[in-house]
Amino acid sequence: MIEFSNVSKRYDNGVMALNNVNIKIEKGEFVFIVGPSGAGKSTFIKSILKEVDATTGKIWVDDVNITRLHRRRVPYLRRKVGVVFQDFRLLPNKTVYENIAYAMEILGTPQRTIRKQVPMILSLVGLSGKGNVYPNQLSGGEQQRVSIARAMINNPPILIADEPTGNLDPETSWEIMKILRTINRRGTTILMATHDKDIVDIMKKRVIALERGGVARDEKIGVYGYDD
Amino acid sequence: MTIKPLFTLREALKSLWRNRLMSIASISSVSATLIILGIIFSLIVNVNASTQAAKDQIDSIKVYLEDGLSSEEGQVLQSEIEALVGVESVVYENKDEALTKWKVSWEENAYMLEGLEKNPLPNAFIIYLSDIYYSESVLASLGNLDGIEQVKSHQDIVTTLLTFSELIRKAGLIIIFILIAISTFIIHNTIKLAVNARNREINIMKYVGATNWFIRWPFLVEGTILGLLGAGISAVVIKMGYSYVYNLLCSDFFVFIAAYVIKPEVLMKDLVFLFVVIGAGIGALGSIWSMRKYLNV
Numbered sequence: 001m002i003e004f005s006n007v008s009k010r011y012d013n014g015v016m017a018l019n020n021v022n023i024k025i026e027k028g029e030f031v032f033i034v035g036p037s038g039a040g041k042s043t044f045i046k047s048i049l050k051e052v053d054a055t056t057g058k059i060w061v062d063d064v065n066i067t068r069l070h071r072r073r074v075p076y077l078r079r080k081v082g083v084v085f086q087d088f089r090l091l092p093n094k095t096v097y098e099n100i101a102y103a104m105e106i107l108g109t110p111q112r113t114i115r116k117q118v119p120m121i122l123s124l125v126g127l128s129g130k131g132n133v134y135p136n137q138l139s140g141g142e143q144q145r146v147s148i149a150r151a152m153i154n155n156p157p158i159l160i161a162d163e164p165t166g167n168l169d170p171e172t173s174w175e176i177m178k179i180l181r182t183i184n185r186r187g188t189t190i191l192m193a194t195h196d197k198d199i200v201d202i203m204k205k206r207v208i209a210l211e212r213g214g215v216a217r218d219e220k221i222g223v224y225g226y227d228d
Numbered sequence: 229m230t231i232k233p234l235f236t237l238r239e240a241l242k243s244l245w246r247n248r249l250m251s252i253a254s255i256s257s258v259s260a261t262l263i264i265l266g267i268i269f270s271l272i273v274n275v276n277a278s279t280q281a282a283k284d285q286i287d288s289i290k291v292y293l294e295d296g297l298s299s300e301e302g303q304v305l306q307s308e309i310e311a312l313v314g315v316e317s318v319v320y321e322n323k324d325e326a327l328t329k330w331k332v333s334w335e336e337n338a339y340m341l342e343g344l345e346k347n348p349l350p351n352a353f354i355i356y357l358s359d360i361y362y363s364e365s366v367l368a369s370l371g372n373l374d375g376i377e378q379v380k381s382h383q384d385i386v387t388t389l390l391t392f393s394e395l396i397r398k399a400g401l402i403i404i405f406i407l408i409a410i411s412t413f414i415i416h417n418t419i420k421l422a423v424n425a426r427n428r429e430i431n432i433m434k435y436v437g438a439t440n441w442f443i444r445w446p447f448l449v450e451g452t453i454l455g456l457l458g459a460g461i462s463a464v465v466i467k468m469g470y471s472y473v474y475n476l477l478c479s480d481f482f483v484f485i486a487a488y489v490i491k492p493e494v495l496m497k498d499l500v501f502l503f504v505v506i507g508a509g510i511g512a513l514g515s516i517w518s519m520r521k522y523l524n525v
Binding site: 049072075076077078079081089090091092093102103105106108150 | 232238243246247428431432433434435436437438439440442455480
């Protein structure tokens with residue numbers, strides 16, 4: 001589903017963010033990406049989304065070689081990869097309903113279908129009846145659910161979560177994890193970068209640890225492995 | 229992907245309303261620019277029109293005949309004038325014809341001439357010159373002829389007017405160009421502020437997988453609507469202001485000037501077209517230009 005082959009990324013300021021990374025993630029896997037700050041987690045995620053271009057090596061996403069993807073094709077790659085961020089990134093001027101509908105409107109989905117599907121996904125993330133509320137009227141956990149709903153509304157094969165629980169208290173974090181697990185069980189490949197030791201240790205999923213731009217550990221059923 | 233006009237228009241209108249403070253700022257800066265532009269435009273157009281009217285008179289010299297002149301004397305005088313170098317033709321203008329012409333040129337104000345008990349105008353010759361070049365020598369020769377009450381040529385006025393109007397036109401064009409440059413900059417900045425506030429928004433749209441044009445269209449339509457609203461406001465302001473000045477000039481005191489002043493309806497026809505094109509243009513260009521860098525995510 002996702003494959004990195006000898007990928008290195010050197011930024012213009014000389015920082016070597018990724019150093020000869022080889023990773024293969026199969027369809028339906030749930031993978032934690034851990035590691036200290038500055039280890040290359042962000043660059044790893046950004047290169048899947050084509051926000052940064054790898055300096056050397058090859059990257060496949062959903063069996064497509066995206067190493068030399070034309071700028072105009074990038075939006076089509078991103079439709080196959082749902083993204084959830086630590087700071088939610090909801091459109092502040094749009095209601096919950098409109099935020100989710102926007103992702104469907106991009107694909108040219110008819111309004112009739114949108115009106116049917118948005119309430120369904122809202123109930124999946126436990127936000128039934130909150131469609132007409134603006135993001136700033138919701139709690140952090142609720143906002144994160146909206147952002148998961150938006151990421152999943154078009155059923156992408158891959159979901160990337162960049163520290164999705166970073167701004168949430170432990171209890172809310174677990175609610176988010178439950179939703180992610182449900183989505184994973186339905187067949188979506190999930191890649192989650194995190195600093196949350198408890199979550200990684202309890203979930204017992206594959207763990208890839210990045211350190212100084214390289215893969216330090218890759219365990220089928222791993223633990224967080226850091227003290228912080 | 230095909231463009232969806234309905235979605236685009238709905239998004240643009242929603243965003244206009246939800247960012248209404250910024251919308252008002254943009255509309256104000258567009259209309260302020262267009263109003264100044266409209267004032268200068270109407271000045272130039274009027275100076276042009278009066279210069280044109282003056283030019284039509286420059287190649288003719290009017291000779292008023294002494295009141296008691298007999299028709300034989302008149303014919304002698306006419307042939308004498310026709311013999312002068314540079315005279316192309318001489319046309320006799322009966323005093324009654326002259327009055328009718330006067331009335332026609334005054335149009336709706338002609339009623340003011342109805343009160344005249346007797347025609348105050350003298351009979352006249354209108355001398356058409358083969359070239360303006362000869363006007364000085366013809367004028368000199370006319371002084372030596374008998375039976376002439378008064379020679380009327382607009383040469384001095386016309387020369388001054390020509391220089392003056394040329395100056396105004398050039399200065400006006402320069403000012404208009406500077407204004408357009410400044411206003412595009414101001415509007416660009418206003419929209420940049422608006423877009424800057426929505427930098428995050430555009431960023432998020434890119435992450436969700438929106439193509440550049442999918443993001444751009446609503447912004448483009450929004451900018452165009454802002455520009456058109458600005459154009460509408462300035463058209464109304466100019467129309468009201470110009471009509472006021474025109475009516476003032478048409479009052480009895482200035483009626484001689486008013487004959488050369490362009491009517492508000494005629495001016496507005498050109499001006500509205502100009503406003504719509506410039507307003508929509510800077511609105512659309514401004515929005516595309518200022519959001520350009522945010523799209524590269």
